[in-house]
Amino acid sequence: MFLWFRVIEQVMNQMLRPFLVFFIFFIPVTANAADFGTTGLIDIPSARMMNDGEFKIAMSRQTVADIYSLNYQITPWLESTFRYTIFNPDDVTGSGDNLFDRSYEIKLRLIRERRLFPQIAIGIRDVLGTGAWGSEYLVASKAFGPLDLTLGAGWGRLAERNAFSNPLTNIADGFETRSANIGRGGKVSFNNFFSGPDVGLFGGFSYELENWNTKLLVEYNSDSFRRERNLGTIPDASPISYGVEWEPAPGLAIGINRQQGNQTGFYISASLNTKAEAPRRSQNLVVPVSSNLAQEVIGAELNSWYGRLLVDVESAGMLLRSADVSSDFKTASFEISNQQYSLMADGINRFLTLAEIHLPREVETIEVILNEGGIRSNAVLYQRQFGDRQITWLASEDLIEIIPGSPIINPTTRTLYRIPNVTFGADVSTRLSLFDPDRPARYQVMLKTSAAADLGNYFSLYASYNWDIDNDFDTINRGANSVLPHVRSDIARYLKEGDTGLDSLYLQKKGNMGRDFYYRAYSGYLEEMYAGIGAEFLYSPFSSRLAFGLNLNWVKQRDYDKGFDLLDYSVLTGHVSAYWATPWYNYDVAVHVGRYLAKDLGATIEVRRTFDNGWVVGAFATFTDVSAADFGEGSFDKGIFFRVPLDQILPGNTRASYSNTIRSIQRDGGQSLQGFGTTLWYDLRPTRYDALNNNRLRMVPGA
Template sequence: MRRRHPAWRGSCAALVLWAGGVASVHAQEYYTQSDFGGVGLLQTPTARMAEEGEFSFVLSRTTPYTNYNVSMQPLPWLEGSFRYTNVSNRLYGARSLSGSQTYKDKSIDVKARLWEESRWLPAVAFGVRDVGGTGLFSSEYLVASKRAGNFDFSLGLAWGYIGNRGDIANPLNFISDRFRTRPASGTGATGALSINKFLRGRPGFIGGVEYHSPWKWLVLKAELDGNDYKNQPQKNNQPQRWPVNLGAVFRLNGNVDLTLGYERGNIGTAALTLHSNLAKHVGPEKSFDPPPEPVSFTSAPAAAAPPDLGAGQDAAPPPDRKPPAQVDWAEVARTLNANAGINVSSISRRGSELVIQGEQERFFYTAEGAGRATRIVDNRVDNSIDWVTVTSERNGLSTVDTSVHRPRFIELLNHEIDLPTFRRSVEQDPVTSREEEVLYNAPLKRFTGGTSIGYQQSVGGPDAFIFYQVYGAGYGTFNFNRHLWLDGVLAVNIANNYDKFRYDAPSNLPRVRTDVRKYVTSSDITMPNFQLTGTHKLGEDLYGMAYAGMLESMYAGAGGEVLYRPFGEHWAVGGDINWVKARGFDQDFSLRKYHVITGQATGYLDTGFHNVTLAVSVGRYLAGDWGTTIDVSRQFANGTRMGAYATVTTKSGNAGYGEGSFDKGIYVSIPFDALLPNSSRNRATLMWQPLVRDGGARLNKRYTLYTLTNDLDSDLFDKNLGKISQ
């Protein structure tokens, strides 16, 4: 998916579908979000964690602050949050630049549980609030939580904003005198980690109690606020009658919470939380998909009705079984495309094995496509075929053979064996050249294309808080052969407010990204992408790709990539190198003077720990700086992924770097299949980046070999094997 700048990308429509109708499985006891996002009371955090996979959006108002929080729980013991804070009584900047827009602050929070609650010991967590950026609300805390019946008690110590009351001398003073005083502003003023503030200054006590009432829809809260509001950022001090805050959480349904509170002894507060557990989410019924073909169970009585039919459905009798030599394979290929989502390139036979090679274009879970393909074959061939193999192909690259033992599959459908027993009758193997009888070669479809409506937005700029654009897009692909194609996208503006976008971020590096304003405002008709791409399997487990053209909205050029991804392993290594030149601001065929050679070597490792994947890239970036990008993400069984990344280069922290000392962000990637009433291979990816930077900027390639070979992910296949019978 093409990257959008600066802060948000992906499908807004998909997010609306998620927020409005996702059904989640929740534990009987649940933990609610604080005003600042993350599990907590009101102003203060607790040691509690949400269920892994929980995703929450919190809108809270506590005068003069309005917080827009996104919180994610990628691991049982790790919580991450991203937040925009609107300070309603302070202007963003000079009226000549931002008019009457109020100040917006961006921050990232992290909380880690140190140990879980036991019979005698409480749960304990350490966290950091506003870890980077301006550090206006920066704070560190250590907090413990212990449950007693329906009551959940918390007590902790906080430094910085949360503990500004400064109840006691810093217990760390014995280590060094530097812990006695907290700097008024740290390195975070330029976007770096505010590590020179960590655990410094006088801390304050925080704590409180949460009561889970007999009614599941009501939770009551009371907390000791560690902030006295006498040292607020921007000299924005607030009156406080007493340090006890009170609140009530009303669970309106399984995905929506409303919090009403009374804080500082003088103001009412409110918060709305939209939340769902993405790890446990079950997508809507695929009512727009064709039903799988019914099969005739050879071991069942002739009158038995196939168990996969819905109420009121009449099963058409399956075609007569024939020897493979007599089957109309062109008809089989059409049926495989229409019902199993496989765009067939060839069908062949190896003894008692039938091999279907093609690209899965509809079903996110390959097991589902393989099961449908086995049904189709079973209805058409005689008993000389024992195995049905689907060779996964993606843009000309064959990756994995998925083989299903046909008789055992029929036993599974007929409930004669269970899924664990059937698992021994499914194999995944590397694609190898073997002697075979070709039964059918599909003609190449030269041209494909279509239209769509798109949306992009940028959040948090000085000119306006939200810039948006709605556009129409036409896309097309011309295939020279299965390994070489020309494709492109033409976008037409429908509605936007980017005419207000006047701000160019400060930078002393080549403006490789901070010229974004000119790219989005110069023309209503743009060509974001137009490129020639070729792929080739260079050897066993070795994949290659080359490309040239208008590679993204800002850069044209040529490049290549190689990837070594051994079958059955949980690691891969690869690299790319590109010569690129800046495109004209109209995003047509014109070019500007700036050019650079850029590329990175990347190592990927599935750690085996909670399906956490680590990707480390080292190389040269678009501004000519050299550095490293570290990306850590967690993939859940249904394919949803949560992650974070950071890039540090030779220019990071230098005066010439401009706004922000290094690049960082958090993201969530949700399969459309989990959101829509029809199956889809696409994803909605939403990324939050605090700033647009020139340092650490990478080329936004349309294709990458690691994603093109994702069918090699055997863990995702195994965890969703049950879909083979759907």
């Protein structure tokens, strides 16, 4: 019994503490985690998949390794896992294992389970890593009531308890041999996949005790842990493991197990559904007119319908910029900006609801022109209902039409905001660095102060300054050994010497250049490592899934203390971009070709999935003319990123979010400016034709 308490105590002290801040984002759904993060039993994978769009974080501990993982269900039939492994976490005496490993796994469902047929999946456990976990598998799972059986065939590590000869050697001689060397990571080892002289068999079962929210797990593992035994981490490894998994709350799973006959293991996972419907906050139909809000506007006439609408729209979290009423008084056009609503359709719904209250009945059609951050984008056309039609109230998407947004040339009324309009902000913020090469998590707690000034004509001035409260950046011991210009690898010096300092200070202008053409220009201290000047241009035709962009920037590297001084290094960087809004699962694809911060030439491929609720999950890879040897560990720049909308955990409506990017390692090849150069298309996504068209019903008042 004492052993179990010691295991739990170690896990709490060494594993969970760095991740407590991350767990607050996880809203319960379902969970079923293996130690490796991938859906499975204990160590072995199964053919099961998570729900489409499910995002899971998991941590496991045993003598062999601590494993931290992020798991995402890319599509209903494709599961992905990023895994960070600390081998020999207990520093076993005599063990020579000190590897910190990062790896990616993919699992593809081949056949869905049917009444008489199992679900079948195929997977690769280490696609881009060093090969420390290198293995591939073909696995089947079949449920019989609460009993779920799994049986699979494995290659690589999963063939160490060889069961039979590799049948693929009959197809090609190349399948006969497999490299056992641990590489530097970053390369796809095609020659190793499903190769080797033998294939192993693994299997097991789970039995669900439904009334107890508990599963009993038993498995036979064909991985003999030969590497760890040879290095002296464990003396021997039995193929049999067993354990119990408890789900104290939906989406939270805790497991304790006995593995390989000589290890006690523990894991915990939390998951949420990124596809969950965007929350809609209940609001009163009529918003009281606030004279306090009216003071921000020059000349607001509360005795006119426009004045009343203006102030109520402002109090609802939007800006009403201008309006025009046609000569026959049948059509009213408005240009608005969404300030608070995570989903643009909800902001439009709120505006149309208020317009229904305040507009004269003579107005039959309402045109809402969307202005996103100073850029006029598409528009929404809404047909009002009166008389007998209002009795049946057709909450139909047919009442909404998405059209190109045209400027209001001679507005009947224009809102005159005070210029300059300055806003200030201050909040306690965190910076979380995940899965560094020598530590799973580092943090900074800081007071983040910011200011934004609207200077008129869509010129804006932004500034932010960070005041350090606490951090553990002094634990960074890795030096920058890159043969390339240190455009990013000196980040540790910025974190240490500039833990308190100026984050950014820049002037920006956004706008339109005719129909379908957009621009963004900026100058100043753009991010923590670079200052300079640049511009981005975007051509995005109405209702087209394709768009094209161009950006050009001249920047100079900032001093490490994040003051106003600059270093000698400067570079001209820029890209030509192509964007594609795919028709599948809300995925967007982008390709950027050009020159990077280290003056290397190449291309970046980026894939991201964006949901109506504000969640974004994506991955990227950059390939340049820098060789794998010159790039260093990792071979090329790659990573995953996500954005968590905060309106799911904060009261009221907000567009605030938490974002993070996880790289296998931070090097200098293939690096771009952060937040500048290739952002316009994504910034305008809330007002894009497909994003609006998919939510027409949600815009209708009363829907």
